[in-house]
Amino acid sequence: MISSSQIEETEEEARNLEMLSSGNQFIVQFVDFLPMERPDWFKLTSISFLVMEFCELGSLSDWIGRRKQQGRWTSAEEVALIGAQIISALAFCHSRDIAHLDVKPQNVFIKGDGITIRVGDFGSVMHLESIEATIEGTRTDGVKNTLIYTPPESFTEPLRRSARLDVWGFGHIIQELLTFEHAFCRVDGRPTRNQRQIVNNICDHKRTKLAEIRGENEEMVDFEILLQKCLNPRKLLRPENALQLRGEAIFCEFLERIESGEAPNEIIAPPEEIIRRLRETNQQQEDLIEAQKRRIRELEAKLEKNENRKRKIRELKQICKEQQENEQRWEVAENGWNLKFKAGNKDLGGDGWHHLWIGSKDGGVRFKAVVQEIDINGDELSRGEVTSEPDGQKQKIKSKWVGRSCYVRYNITLL
Numbered sequence: 296m297i298s299s300s301q302i303e304e305t306e307e308e309a310r311n312l313e314m315l316s317s318g319n320q321f322i323v324q325f326v327d328f329l330p331m332e333r334p335d336w337f338k339l340t341s342i343s344f345l346v347m348e349f350c351e352l353g354s355l356s357d358w359i360g361r362r363k364q365q366g367r368w369t370s371a372e373e374v375a376l377i378g379a380q381i382i383s384a385l386a387f388c389h390s391r392d393i394a395h396l397d398v399k400p401q402n403v404f405i406k407g408d409g410i411t412i413r414v415g416d417f418g419s420v421m422h423l424e425s426i427e428a429t430i431e432g433t434r435t436d437g438v439k440n441t442l443i444y445t446p447p448e449s450f451t452e453p454l455r456r457s458a459r460l461d462v463w464g465f466g467h468i469i470q471e472l473l474t475f476e477h478a479f480c481r482v483d484g485r486p487t488r489n490q491r492q493i494v495n496n497i498c499d500h501k502r503t504k505l506a507e508i509r510g511e512n513e514e515m516v517d518f519e520i521l522l523q524k525c526l527n528p529r530k531l532l533r534p535e536n537a538l539q540l541r542g543e544a545i546f547c548e549f550l551e552r553i554e555s556g557e558a559p560n561e562i563i564a565p566p567e568e569i570i571r572r573l574r575e576t577n578q579q580q581e582d583l584i585e586a587q588k589r590r591i592r593e594l595e596a597k598l599e600k601n602e603n604r605k606r607k608i609r610e611l612k613q614i615c616k617e618q619q620e621n622e623q624r625w626e627v628a629e630n631g632w633n634l635k636f637k638a639g640n641k642d643l644g645g646d647g648w649h650h651l652w653i654g655s656k657d658g659g660v661r662f663k664a665v666v667q668e669i670d671i672n673g674d675e676l677s678r679g680e681v682t683s684e685p686d687g688q689k690q691k692i693k694s695k696w697v698g699r700s701c702y703v704r705y706n707i708t709l710l
Contacts, residue, residue, distance in 0.1 A: 305343045306330060311393070312345065312417055319387040321380045321553075323404060323415035324348035350404035350413055355468065358405045363475040371514040374472045376563050377412055379549035381465060384414040385537035389458045396456070398464025399444040400471055408560040443477060443493045448530050450498055458536035465540065466525025473518060474508040478526060481507075500528040517545050631656035633689070638703070639696030647696050649703050654689035665706040666694040676701055682710075 309328035316325040329344040352358060355377075362369060381403060388395060395402075395417060402416040446463040470478040479496035480486045481503045487493065496502075505515040505522070521543060527533045534540055541550060552562055626635040635652040639645040653662055662683050668676040676697045683690035694703075 305345070308417070309345055312347075315388060315393070315417065316348075319384050321384040321412060321414060322387070322417075323350065323413035347415065348413060350415075351407035352405035352409060354401050355403040355405060355412065355472075356400040358409070359400060359471055359475055368475075368509070369472050371518070372563055373410065374469060374518070375545050376410065376549045376553075376559055377472060378465075378469055379546040379553060380412045380559060381414060381468065382537050382540045382546055383550060383554060385458075385461050385465065386541055389461070389536040389538055394456060394458045395461050395464070397441060397444075398461045398468065399441070400468055403468065410563055411559045443479070443490050443497070445494075445497070446530060447498050447500065447528050450494070457530075459530050459533050461537060462525050462534050462540065463530075465537070466522050469518060469525070470503075470505070470522055473505055473515070474503070476503070476508070478502050478522070502526055521545060635689070636703075639694075640700070641696070642700075645696060648693045649696060650691060650693045651705060652686060652689040652691045653683070653707075661690050661710040662692075663708050663710060664692055666692070667704040667706075668694075668697050668701040669704060670701050 306328065309325070313325040313328075316322045325345075325347060327344075327346040329346065359369075381398075385395065385398070395414070397416065398414075402414065404413045404415050405411070406413065444464050444467050446460065467478055476486050477493055479493050479502055480488070481501075482489075482492050482496070484507075502522070505519045506512070509515050524532070524534055525540075540546070549562065553559060624637050626633070633652075633654040635650075637645070637650040639648040639650075641647055649666070651664070653660060663680060664683075665678065665680050667678050670676055677695075679694055681692040681694055683692045685691075
């Protein structure tokens with residue numbers, strides 16, 4: 296069963312977390328406190344729950360591990376932006392005489408955009424005695440995970456609650472962001488995961504310099520100077536609190552921007568987002584290229600179709616021209632009938648009128664005709680009805696030429 300004192304301590308922690316998260320956006324946000332719950336999956340006793348903001352990408356330690364696996368160094372700008380967010384959160388706490396006391400990559404969390412952070416796990420704030428129990432071990436006894444982020448004086452003198460503990464933890468975070476390994480993890484030039492050896496290095500002040508891992512790099516110089524301050528083996532030479540860290544030139548610009556309301560992912564697009572955008576851009580370009588290829592094929596097919604159509608039109612026009620040249624004047628005499636035609640096409644010697652004569656062995660026969668002019672596409676250009684008039688031994692009709700190459704069609708009715 297949960298004791299009443301434990302419930303009171305948890306409630307006090309919840310109140311403090313609610314106060315902290317409501318005052319600074321880079322502290323993991325408090326959602327709710329459930330003091331006495333007995334969930335279906337655990338019927339043995341009641342449990343208290345602190346419900347906090349969900350950070351989709353896990354801890355900063357997870358983030359560093361993914362970066363290391365991908366083989367992509369964190370840029371100086373990314374480190375400065377992440378550091379500025381942590382300083383903003385810690386400075387807010389320190390300005391209210393509250394120390395986190397367990398600052399390390401596992402207690403900083405990453406939002407879904409991959410660059411916005413939240414400082415979390417403030418359980419040590421109100422439980423200083425639990426931290427004392429954690430760090431009371433010596434170099435040979437009781438080594439726990441938090442020990443490797445504990446300053447050297449904690450192994451030789453009683454722990455005193457101090458914001459300098461947070462400054463020490465902050466230095467560890469910056470070094471791990473830049474090197475992907477613990478600041479004191481190297482033995483004989485090679486990294487080790489043996490926590491006892493790491494603790495020994497902390498006590499012996501054997502920090503790995505940035506240049507040993509990142510090489511001689513101008514961007515690392517300012518960070519190396521910062522780390523010499525934050526991870527100084529003499530605690531009184533470290534910055535007193537995060538309020539002093541606000542004055543570090545590396546972070547000033549980013550602090551001003553994020554505390555003025557600019558979102559971190561608007562300042563620096565996170566690498567994951569950059570990769571996603573590049574992939575989207577590449578896909579869009581590939582889709583565009585494929586669409587252009589399809590359009591080119593369509594245009595080529597259309598052009599070929601148009602060329603075929605133009606060729607056929609040219610051939611038809613040529614045929615029509617030849618027919619017109621041959622048919623401008625013709626005369627047919629058969630079975631006692633005589634038909635004569637003269638086209639009105641002025642381009643080919645006509646007078647602007649189409650003439651048709653009909654005669655028979657009995658003389659001219661009166662007739663009427665519906666006259667149509669039809670172009671080479673089969674479209675009707677003109678239509679009219681004409682009645683014949685005598686012209687010598689024949690009857691004749693005439694109709695006006697429309698001024699274009701055309702066929703003339705007669706629908707004749709004898710009167």
